[in-house]
Amino acid sequence: MKNNKKAVMVLLNYGIIVAFLVMIIIFAIASPNFLTTNTMFTILRQVAITGIISIGMTLVLLTGGIDLSVGSIAGVTAVTAAICLKNYNLPIPVTCIIGLVLAVIYGGISGICVTKLNMPPFIATLGVQTSLRGLAYIVTGGLPVYGFTKAFSSFAQGSVLGIPNQVILAVVLFIIFIIALSRTTLGRYLYGVGGNEEASRLSGINVTAIKIMAYSVSGFLAGVAGLVLLSRTASGQPSAGDGYEMDAITAAVIGGVSLSGGEGRLPMVIIGVLLMGTLSTGMIMCGINDYVQQLVKGIVLIVAVAYSQFSQKIRNRMAASS
Amino acid sequence: MEDIILRVRNISKHYPGVRALDNVSFEVRRGEVHAICGENGAGKSTLIKILTGAIQPTSGSIEFNGKTYEKLTPRQAMELGISVIYQEFSLVPYLTIAENIFYGREIKKGIIRDLKGMEEKAKALCQDMGIELDVNKRVCDLGVAYQQIVEILKAVSRNTEFIIMDEPTAPLTIKETEVFFRIIEKLKKENVTIIFISHRLEEVFELCDRATVFCDGKYIVTKDVKDLNRRQLISYMVGRELSDDYPVPHRELGETVMEVRNLTNKNVKDVSFEIKRGEILGFGGLVGAGRTELARALYGADPIQKGKITFHGQAYHPKTPRTGLNAGIGLIPEDRKAQGVVLSRPIRENIVYSILKRITRLSFINKKKEQQYVDKYIKEMNIKTPSPEQLVQNLSGGNQQKVVLAKAMATDCDILIFDEPTRGIDVGAKQEIYGLMCRLVEEGKSIIMISSEMSELLGMSDRIIVMSNGHIAGELSKDEYSQARVLEMASS
Numbered sequence A: 001m002k003n004n005k006k007a008v009m010v011l012l013n014y015g016i017i018v019a020f021l022v023m024i025i026i027f028a029i030a031s032p033n034f035l036t037t038n039t040m041f042t043i044l045r046q047v048a049i050t051g052i053i054s055i056g057m058t059l060v061l062l063t064g065g066i067d068l069s070v071g072s073i074a075g076v077t078a079v080t081a082a083i084c085l086k087n088y089n090l091p092i093p094v095t096c097i098i099g100l101v102l103a104v105i106y107g108g109i110s111g112i113c114v115t116k117l118n119m120p121p122f123i124a125t126l127g128v129q130t131s132l133r134g135l136a137y138i139v140t141g142g143l144p145v146y147g148f149t150k151a152f153s154s155f156a157q158g159s160v161l162g163i164p165n166q167v168i169l170a171v172v173l174f175i176i177f178i179i180a181l182s183r184t185t186l187g188r189y190l191y192g193v194g195g196n197e198e199a200s201r202l203s204g205i206n207v208t209a210i211k212i213m214a215y216s217v218s219g220f221l222a223g224v225a226g227l228v229l230l231s232r233t234a235s236g237q238p239s240a241g242d243g244y245e246m247d248a249i250t251a252a253v254i255g256g257v258s259l260s261g262g263e264g265r266l267p268m269v270i271i272g273v274l275l276m277g278t279l280s281t282g283m284i285m286c287g288i289n290d291y292v293q294q295l296v297k298g299i300v301l302i303v304a305v306a307y308s309q310f311s312q313k314i315r316n317r318m319a320a321s322s
Numbered sequence B: 001m002e003d004i005i006l007r008v009r010n011i012s013k014h015y016p017g018v019r020a021l022d023n024v025s026f027e028v029r030r031g032e033v034h035a036i037c038g039e040n041g042a043g044k045s046t047l048i049k050i051l052t053g054a055i056q057p058t059s060g061s062i063e064f065n066g067k068t069y070e071k072l073t074p075r076q077a078m079e080l081g082i083s084v085i086y087q088e089f090s091l092v093p094y095l096t097i098a099e100n101i102f103y104g105r106e107i108k109k110g111i112i113r114d115l116k117g118m119e120e121k122a123k124a125l126c127q128d129m130g131i132e133l134d135v136n137k138r139v140c141d142l143g144v145a146y147q148q149i150v151e152i153l154k155a156v157s158r159n160t161e162f163i164i165m166d167e168p169t170a171p172l173t174i175k176e177t178e179v180f181f182r183i184i185e186k187l188k189k190e191n192v193t194i195i196f197i198s199h200r201l202e203e204v205f206e207l208c209d210r211a212t213v214f215c216d217g218k219y220i221v222t223k224d225v226k227d228l229n230r231r232q233l234i235s236y237m238v239g240r241e242l243s244d245d246y247p248v249p250h251r252e253l254g255e256t257v258m259e260v261r262n263l264t265n266k267n268v269k270d271v272s273f274e275i276k277r278g279e280i281l282g283f284g285g286l287v288g289a290g291r292t293e294l295a296r297a298l299y300g301a302d303p304i305q306k307g308k309i310t311f312h313g314q315a316y317h318p319k320t321p322r323t324g325l326n327a328g329i330g331l332i333p334e335d336r337k338a339q340g341v342v343l344s345r346p347i348r349e350n351i352v353y354s355i356l357k358r359i360t361r362l363s364f365i366n367k368k369k370e371q372q373y374v375d376k377y378i379k380e381m382n383i384k385t386p387s388p389e390q391l392v393q394n395l396s397g398g399n400q401q402k403v404v405l406a407k408a409m410a411t412d413c414d415i416l417i418f419d420e421p422t423r424g425i426d427v428g429a430k431q432e433i434y435g436l437m438c439r440l441v442e443e444g445k446s447i448i449m450i451s452s453e454m455s456e457l458l459g460m461s462d463r464i465i466v467m468s469n470g471h472i473a474g475e476l477s478k479d480e481y482s483q484a485r486v487l488e489m490a491s492s
Helices: A002-030 A037-062 A070-087 A092-115 A121-140 A150-157 A165-183 A185-195 A197-202 A207-233 A244-254 A266-285 A290-321 B044-051 B074-079 B097-101 B115-129 B144-156 B174-189 B201-207 B230-238 B291-299 B321-327 B336-340 B347-351 B353-359 B367-380 B397-410 B427-442 B454-460 B483-490
Strands: B004-015 B018-029 B033-037 B059-064 B067-069 B082-085 B162-166 B193-197 B210-215 B218-224 B256-264 B271-276 B280-285 B306-311 B329-332 B415-419 B446-450 B463-468 B471-477
Touching (some): A002 A266, A037 A207, A037 A244, A037 A266, A070 A092, A070 A121, A070 A207, A070 A244, A092 A150, A150 A165, A150 A207, A165 A185, A165 A266, A185 A197, A185 A207, A185 B347, A185 B353, A244 A266, A244 A290, A266 A290, B004 B044, B018 B044, B018 B059, B018 B193, B018 B210, B033 B201, B033 B230, B044 B162, B044 B193, B074 B082, B097 B115, B115 B144, B115 B174, B201 B230, B210 B230, B218 B230, B230 B483, B271 B446, B280 B291, B280 B454, B280 B483, B291 B321, B291 B329, B321 B329, B329 B397, B347 B397, B367 B397, B397 B427, B427 B446, B454 B483, B463 B483
Parallel strands (some): B018 B218, B033 B193, B033 B210, B082 B162, B280 B446, B280 B463, B415 B446
Antiparallel strands (some): B004 B018, B004 B059, B059 B067, B256 B271, B256 B306, B463 B471
C-alpha cells in the first residue's frame, strides 16, 4: 500500500517526462528526419525565447497571478530597439538598456494594477497586453522596422562551441533563477506569498512589493526575449511575440506550476518548454499545417491544466488519508 | 409514545488529534424548540454540519422521521426538509426581498419569473408573521438585522418542518429580537421543530422547551428548560469545576510596557488598557466582540483611526505587521491554517519566515544559520516530526500551532499576542503551550491572550478584560473573576 502510494506520487511528479519521451518516439517513427542533431538545434533555438519568457511567467504564477502581457512586451521591446538602432543610430548597449528599462516598467504597471488597484491579474495583464500591442503598431505605423546594423543580428547567429548564443543565454538565465528560487529570500517570499498571502503578510512580509517585483521581472525577461527575437529576425515586427504568453503558460503548467500559486519548480518548467518546442517542430516536420497546430496547442493547454488539477486532487486525498 | 423527529445516535467526529464530537446521542421532539448550549468549541457547529450534510460523521447514525441514515449529503438534508439559518448570510444583495425569499425556486409563469406573484406571496408571508417590510426593497439597502429576518423568512417560506438556527439573534438589536420572537412563536404553533443555538442564555430560557448541553465534544445532559436555572446551565456548559492544572509562573510583575489610549477603528471602539512586564492579560468576550480586531490593530495588520499607543515609553504607530514585529510585538493569529502558516511549505521555511533578513547576506540564505534556528525551535517547541523538511500540511493541528509559535518566538518579541492559542488542538499540546506561556512571562515577556475557552481564560490570566461590541465591557482582577461574571459582561 505504501509502495503503491509512492509509485503514484512519482508518476504524478514525473509523468510529464514519460509523456515527453513518448512524444519523441511518436515523432521519430512518423518522420525519419526527426531524430537528428539538426532538429535538436532547431528545437533548442526555438524554445530559447519562450523559455526565457516562461521563467518570468513561473515567478508570476508562483505568486498566484498570471501575466498575459509578456508577448506584447516582447513585441514592443523588439520594435523599440529596432527604432532606436535605425532612426536614432543609438549604440547597441544603450538600445538594450532603453528596451529593458521600458520592459521593466510595463511589468511594473501590471504589478501595481494587481496590488495597489486590486485588479484581477488576468484582467490587468490583458489590458497591458492590448495597450502595448497597440503601442507597437502606433510607433511603427504598422510596418516592420528593418535595415539596422548587422552587428545586432550577429548575437543570434553566433554560437559558442557549436551551441547557439540564444540557447546559452536561456540556460544561463534558467540557472540564475533556479538558484534564486532555491537559495535566496526572493524564492522564499514568492512561494510563501503564493502559498498563503495572509500568513505572509502577518509574518511581516511586504506582499505588495514581492508581487510588483514578480511582474517587473517577468516584464524584464519578456524584454530580453524581445531583443533576442529582434536579433534573430533582423526585423522589428509590430506583431512580434504574439501568443507567446500561451506557450509560456502551457510550458509552466506542464512543468507542474500550480495556477493557484505557491507550487512549482523551474527545472520541471524546462521540460515543459522543451515539450512545447518539440511538439511544434515535430508537427511541422510531419507536415501538419498551422491551423491544426494551433488547435493542438490549445488542447495541450487544456489537458495540462486538467491534469494538474486532477493530480492536485489525488495528492490532497492521499495527504488526507495518511 | 413521544413523537421524536430526530434521533442522533452515538455520533462521533474525529479530526487528526481532536475529537470534535465524542459518541453523542440525543433526541429532538416534534414541534419543540430545542436549545443546544455549550462554550465555543464544544462541538455545536460540528453537529450542525453533520445534520446538514456539510461533513460526514466518523461513526454513529442519524434517525430522521423514522428513517436511519449513516450519513447525510447536503442534498439529502435539503430533501428531508432540514433547513439552516447561519450567522453568515446567503442572500443576494442586489435582489429584492421577495426575489431573495424565492431564490432558487422562483414562482414562474411559463418560463418567465412571476415577479408579481412572488411579491404577493412574500407580502402575505410578512403579514402572517406580523412583520412590516417593503418586499420590493433590495436586500443591500437593509440593515444587518433585517437581512437576518429575511434569511429567516426564506427558511420559513419553504414550509419546512425542521429548522436549525445558528446564533440567529447575534446581529439583532432588542427591537428586532422581538420580531424574531414572534416568528418563533408562530412557527411553534405550526408544529415546526426548531434547533436553536445561541450564546444569549436569556433567549434559551425565554424561547426554548428543552436544552441539550455539550462540553468538549461530549454530550452532557438534556433537560426541560423550566427545570433549569441560569447558574445550573452555565455549570453544565463549563462541565467541570475549574481545575488547577494550569501552570503558575513564578515572577513579579514589572513596569508598564504598553499603554493603549482610546484606540478606535472600524471594529474597535475607544479601547484603553495597559499591560505590565511579565503579565498575562486575558481578553474575554463573545466571538465578534472585537478582540481579534484589537489584536490585529496593535500588530499593524489593520488600520487604526484614532488613539495613542505608548510602547516602552515611546509613541508607537503600527502601520504594517512589519512595524509591529520590528517594535517587538508578535502575533499568533486565531486561524492558523489561513493566517499562521504556509501549509504547502516545509516546517523549516515556516519557522524562519519572519526573520529571513537576519540569516541572509546579499539575499542569499545562510543555510547553516537557518538550520541552527530551525533545530533550536523544533526542540524548544517539541514539534513532533520526522524531519524539518516535512510539509506543514502533513502535521497535526497541535504541531502546526507549534510551528506558528516557533515562527513568532524566533522574532524575539517583548509582547506576544496569542489569539485563541489552543483552539482545536489536543490536551497534550495544550499543556505544552501553557507551559511555554509561563516560561515566556518568567523571561520578562508580556502576553496578551484572547481566548473563548473559559477555563483557559480564567486559568492562565493575571487579569481579564471583557469586550462586547467593540468596547471594553469591564475589567476583572484575579480575585474578582469567575465564569459567571465574564459571561455576564460578555453578553451585556
